[in-house]
Amino acid sequence: MKGKCAIWFIFMLLCMLFLAACSGDGGAKTDKAEEESGGASEEGTKGEKEATANEEQVLVFGRGGDSVSLDFASVSDGESLRVTENIYESLLDYDKESFEVVPGLAHDWEVSDDGLRYTFFLEEGVTFHDGTPFNAEAVKVNFERWADPEHTYAFADEGYAYPLYGSMFGGYKGDEAHNIKEINIVNDYEVEFVLNAPQGPFLQNMAMSYFAMTSPTALEKYGSTINENPVGTGPFKFVSWSKNDQIVLEKNANYHKEGLPKLDQIIFEVIPENSARLIALRSGEVDIIDGINPDDAASIESEEGLDLYVRGENNIGFLGMNVEKEPLNDKLVRQAINYAVDTDAIVEALYAGYATTAANLIPPNYLGYNDELEPYAHDVEQAKELLAEAGYADGFEMDLWVMPVSRPYMPDPETVAEIVQSNLQEIGITTNIVREEWAPYLEKTGKGEQDLYLLGWSGSNGDPDYFFDSLLHGDSIGGENRSFFQNDEVDKLIDQAGAEIDQDKRAALYKQVQTILHEEVPGVNIVHSTPLVAAKNKVKNFIPHPSTSDPLEEVEIATE
Template sequence: MSKKRVWPVALLVLLLVLSSALAGCGKKSSGNSGDTLVFGRGGDSTSLDPSRVTEGETFKVTVNVYETLLNFGEQDTSIQPGLAKEWKTDDGLTYTFILEEGVKFHDGTDFNAEAVVKNFERWANGDADRFPYYNSMFGGFKGDEGHVIESVVAEGDYTVLIKLKRPQAPFLKNIAMSMFAIASPDAFEKGDDQFERNPVGTGPFKFVEWKANETITLEKFGDYWQKGLPKLNKVIFKSIPDNSARLNALIAGEIDLADGINPADGEMIEDNKDLQLIKRPSMNVGYLGLTVTREPFNNKEVRQAMNHAIDKETIINSFFEGQANIAKNPMPPSIFGYNDDIEGYAYDPKKAKELLTKAGYTDGFEMELWAMPVPRPYMPDGAKVAEVIQSNLADIGIKAKIVTYDWPTYLDKASKGEADAFMLGWTGDNGDADNFLYVLLDEDNIGSNNYTYFKNDKMHDLFIEAQTEVDEKKRIALYEEAQEIIHDEAPWVPLAHSTPLLAASKGVTGFVPHPTGSDLLANVELKK
């Protein structure tokens, strides 16, 4: 064959290759492969330092970057080994933890007893602005009278002793919570602001990149101490605020997993052969908080009137599609200590008007109603629920102006007591009544998790006694009494306990939703 005849054939081959490449460029691609999971969610994280926040969008990411001394069960809050492989206490005051050996932080430094001590010292020497959840769960900080932790010391390289000033019944569950994950001291000693944007833990995935309000990217940690995990090479958390847009992205193959699914879309997902509907075990409450330091919500009759004014049944029927129950208490029935004998406030506009008249507001009043800007498990569509509440309040002469802010600003301003009434909710972090009642409504947590600024001396004493009491029957009785006080004082309008829905492509396997809302992705696989 002569050279003159070879050149045209070579050119033809080259053109075919180029045209194939160009055609491939024109195809729609999800941008992910079988080893990359794209998790669509409703909002961005506010930080990647779990000890500094109280919101679930942060924990959703950080539970895969960091690890805690103890873990919860796969789909419950039973206590399991974590970075501590063994633990014991003889008196409920001194706890001994035997740590796993050979564990590395993502920056290559060693996980050991000294690292655990430094994490606890960091928290204990902080304040409520830096570490609001530590304040809530351990009664303040070093030097505070109520601070429950006396000391945390290392005994050798892999043994930690934690001594308490008084027994704390939920102590082991508390330290298993996401916000008390153990971080690299080398990383956090560079400063809080730098650390919250560059997290370093021991978890199955390590941090790669954070594009604010867009994506957070994690990748497999090659030196992870649990062999064979994680099964994915990369996880991308993608913020898509609108529920319908997030579902459309899942249907189009742009994401692989989506939370915050509208209950109304559940049946359609189940009918789609390419998708799977996933139900998270319920352990939450959605509520309307009333800031008791602001007029007229410093008046109990006004707060009770608000409870009678709101049509919870219509809200649940309209927006939860049977995936929720009406709430009457600040915690769900699944939590021990729930007081089912309490009779919830009936929807009764006439009674609400009578209470307003008694309080001196016969003609009603004007107020701001803060609507959540992001979907949450306990509130799938905050804006629309706010419209129903607005209409209900108008029926009794209250003119409510709906306002909202971006999610971090919303939380910050509400925590400072700047809202008249605000929509919010809570997903339990450890399955204990203390984590709902004390954390959300006690005076110790005003400005951190108690956004209503409500306080009651008798209730506070009940909570502290319940924390110290190890007899479960006695604890239940104390919490039941506390709920009676809360019901009468009415700092909230409890709205709903939901069963949150997620959806995934059929190729997602190994995903097990946790009732806390923080899902470990180490065992997840994805087949494209």
């Protein structure tokens, strides 16, 4: 019946010569609207959306999972940052297509000769979405709430934590390694950061989305519910959040960059299945999607009306191991699993040429990449020998946790899990698949409930420190170090590299880290992907950023 209605509707539009107004909306979105409205007609819902599209610049972004929180510094998932990137701004920013540091809320900066003092000169006349002036005091409030668990706006009693702050700046207030000694307000538009020791990636870190500015007034007003009431200085203002459905943003009419943003509204819509997202794009329900199955790339590229975008290689997809749990606490068992998992087969089967097999945690284009190391070969006999040497000749049973969402580094985690499960069965390891919703998945793996788990990491600042310090430093256990891996030598090398200003020396230190990790193997490095994005060709000025958090202030919808 629905098909007949759609044909009749199109016929009527043709007869009335209004074909140009038809955007092709329908399918899953219309069904959902009918269900939630108690039976609104397909034609009525579609007509309302088309009228809105004609009157306003509205972009619908289809994505695989919901945000975990809109308090950006308290989370690390890409789906949260995808949204907050467009609500908030940091003191510094990145170039549109790379991680080159450019001005943000600070239009300029100075660094002392000893590398211990950074002075930022702030843009004047900028206001938060609630009208609160942006100034040096706001900068200090934001950084102090992340640094001090006792701060009024840290909301530690409500379970908030800021793991990426701890990773990027050496810990928290009171910690010996915490590197931000003090923050001094020089005047309303000048703020000075004093460090305890030089820090190689300090400016890179200051441009990260995790360290953007929230309105102090909003922190006072909303308290711990700031995660659902974001107030920044960015090009778009928060409107609403329907969990596991959509987040709506609207144009910030008082944005400090003249002529921007060009869109009136952005709708981030959750469509979990990759194939369903592509159908929604083709039908006109959404305008842009990520999480493309690589096998669909060729057809998208050749399809009239669609554009295919390829992000830069900037991630790692891996099989993590909780090394605190037996028998994964035995290095021989971990090495056996590395030999058992056929990473080449996974990359060949699932990425259609848009990926490379990973030898190291960091991508090949990163500072300090160790190109002398090779991925573990798929060698079943070697894996069995190592298991026998470890005392597990008859194998064992354990859980394998699988992400419920498509991610840029792993668009099809279910199939990856099936391949891993089959590979491990060959050497006598039986795995039980465990599935959780996205937020509980991150929470529970952070607490260490898992044995094996699939996950990954996309670079947010273009620096190797973000990978090594966040994922495998002992101080990051309880945060992003879900492998619970701790190695004193690795920690020391990471700390030395983070404090080193000379980039050649930093590179040498990171190469040493990778050599140790190749032996200790706290996980199986599977893949570095070049993620795909597809959009209707009416979407203009979209530039996919390698971080996967795309600024959308310059995007617009072409009108016919």
